[in-house]
Amino acid sequence: MSHFAHLSEENYLKALFKLSSKQVKKVNNIALAKELDLNPATVLEMVRKLSDRKMVQLMPDKTIHLTEKGRKKALLTIRKHRLWEVFLVDKLNYQWSEVHELAEQLEHIESEDLVNRLDAFLGFPASDPHGDPIPDKNGKLTQVQLIPLKEVELGKTYIVQSFAETADSFLDYLSKVDIRPAIKIKILDRNEYDQSLIVVINKKQLHLSEKVAKNILVKP
Amino acid sequence: MSHFAHLSEENYLKALFKLSSKQVKKVNNIALAKELDLNPATVLEMVRKLSDRKMVQLMPDKTIHLTEKGRKKALLTIRKHRLWEVFLVDKLNYQWSEVHELAEQLEHIESEDLVNRLDAFLGFPASDPHGDPIPDKNGKLTQVQLIPLKEVELGKTYIVQSFAETADSFLDYLSKVDIRPAIKIKILDRNEYDQSLIVVINKKQLHLSEKVAKNILVKP
DNA sequence: GGATTTTATTTGGCATGCCAAATAAAATGT
DNA sequence: ACATTTTATTTGGCATGCCAAATAAAATCC
Numbered sequence: 001m002s003h004f005a006h007l008s009e010e011n012y013l014k015a016l017f018k019l020s021s022k023q024v025k026k027v028n029n030i031a032l033a034k035e036l037d038l039n040p041a042t043v044l045e046m047v048r049k050l051s052d053r054k055m056v057q058l059m060p061d062k063t064i065h066l067t068e069k070g071r072k073k074a075l076l077t078i079r080k081h082r083l084w085e086v087f088l089v090d091k092l093n094y095q096w097s098e099v100h101e102l103a104e105q106l107e108h109i110e111s112e113d114l115v116n117r118l119d120a121f122l123g124f125p126a127s128d129p130h131g132d133p134i135p136d137k138n139g140k141l142t143q144v145q146l147i148p149l150k151e152v153e154l155g156k157t158y159i160v161q162s163f164a165e166t167a168d169s170f171l172d173y174l175s176k177v178d179i180r181p182a183i184k185i186k187i188l189d190r191n192e193y194d195q196s197l198i199v200v201i202n203k204k205q206l207h208l209s210e211k212v213a214k215n216i217l218v219k220p
Numbered sequence: 221m222s223h224f225a226h227l228s229e230e231n232y233l234k235a236l237f238k239l240s241s242k243q244v245k246k247v248n249n250i251a252l253a254k255e256l257d258l259n260p261a262t263v264l265e266m267v268r269k270l271s272d273r274k275m276v277q278l279m280p281d282k283t284i285h286l287t288e289k290g291r292k293k294a295l296l297t298i299r300k301h302r303l304w305e306v307f308l309v310d311k312l313n314y315q316w317s318e319v320h321e322l323a324e325q326l327e328h329i330e331s332e333d334l335v336n337r338l339d340a341f342l343g344f345p346a347s348d349p350h351g352d353p354i355p356d357k358n359g360k361l362t363q364v365q366l367i368p369l370k371e372v373e374l375g376k377t378y379i380v381q382s383f384a385e386t387a388d389s390f391l392d393y394l395s396k397v398d399i400r401p402a403i404k405i406k407i408l409d410r411n412e413y414d415q416s417l418i419v420v421i422n423k424k425q426l427h428l429s430e431k432v433a434k435n436i437l438v439k440p
Numbered sequence: 441g442g443a444t445t446t447t448a449t450t451t452g453g454c455a456t457g458c459c460a461a462a463t464a465a466a467a468t469g470t
Numbered sequence: 471a472c473a474t475t476t477t478a479t480t481t482g483g484c485a486t487g488c489c490a491a492a493t494a495a496a497a498t499c500c
Binding site for chain 3: 006007008038039041042045046049
């Protein structure tokens with residue numbers, strides 16, 4: 001098949017972009033292997049190919065940096081992913097918590113034109129069903145200042161924007177307690193011992209663990 | 221990638237279904253290789269895998285037959301292909317002539333549920349933009365009413381679909397006068413005495429005997 | 441019937457992506 | 471500084487799908 005050639009390239013670039021955005025630790029072979037759940041040998045091999053293709057640059061300290069070309073490809077893939085997610089939720093009535101896997105497949109469809117038409121068909125949405133912004137057709141991303149719920153101030157109200165975790169179990173949990181992008185969340189109290197939070201969502205009081213609070217991103 | 225495993229299987233099954241529908245000549249290795257534009261060695265290899273997977277049956281005379289399982293998979297792939305074509309034309313404003321390649325990609329998206337939702341979203345269309353019927357979710361294809369050429373109306377144009385006779389002499393004759401599936405045929409006149417027909421194919425006038433006309437199946 | 445052409449099959453090879461296990465290099469602990 | 475752990479890399483191997491070229495078998499021609 002000529003379609004779907006270099007199928008994994010987009011996944012590597014997306015993962016690299018995600019890691020570089022988090023900038024928590026340096027992005028090396030191991031970190032990337034962990035993110036993609038692949039063998040380090042596999043990742044090293046592929047990273048060298050990506051280097052040959054001028055998608056990444058291997059630094060002397062072994063960290064992996066996206067080139068401008070790689071970054072753009074990553075962002076266009078993220079654009080495709082998020083637009084397909086909007087399609088699945090808005091048009092096919094999927095729940096926002098169940099579209100990720102399908103979008104993983106759909107994002108690999110090769111056609112700039114198709115994704116631009118899809119964008120228009122969906123009414124040029126600014127963000128996907130998880131609240132993450134959709135890059136424009138040139139790969140430009142308008143970032144919003146996101147705050148982990150863990151670090152918010154007591155007594156204030158925030159708007160849920162997106163999440164720092166994609167595990168199904170996490171998304172299912174959010175869905176169950178009705179936490180989703182664009183919903184308002186008021187911070188009542190913080191338990192200093194275990195860093196858990198008491199919040200109010202839809203007029204219902206809710207207790208969120210530190211682990212959950214760390215992965216919910218809000219804006220003021 | 222776990223997605224898109226056995227990616228080519230669906231293409232082989234589709235091609236086999238297409239060839240078996242035409243039933244012009246026996247479906248063997250060479251015919252399939254020609255249809256898929258692949259090396260016969262490649263096709264033989266894959267056909268054996270499909271046989272292991274119980275998708276096809278290899279007959280003693282070397283012809284390749286779809287099993288019930290293979291036929292169903294082929295029809296469900298055709299269903300996906302045609303529904304995506306409807307989507308591209310109806311929703312994204314593509315011309316019907318430019319959607320085939322995109323649908324070739326989209327048809328490989330793995331999700332029964334997705335395609336059924338797409339079907340509903342499109343309003344359960346009966347046929348694709350090319351006029352070909354869309355199989356239902358069980359893989360059942362409502363065949364277009366086939367009419368023996370003998371019984372058509374004068375003055376109208378029909379599309380050749382298949383043949384009710386498999387004798388080599390008959391097929392050789394068809395080949396000689398350029399009658400093949402999908403070709404347009406216009407009915408000019410009928411000789412009431414011997415029930416023979418005067419038709420136009422490729423702008424050339426042709427005289428067909430009753431015996432021949434009985435065995436050519438067309439659709440409006 | 442023997443020669444030629446066509447069809448069928450085998451063989452060896454290639455590219456993409458993946459892994460496990462072995463080894464080498466670097467970082468970290470004591 | 472030495473030992474241990476972590477990280478990086480190499481090696482050999484596997485599965486999917488593809489090809490060209492060689493060979494074997496079958497069909498067709500004369």
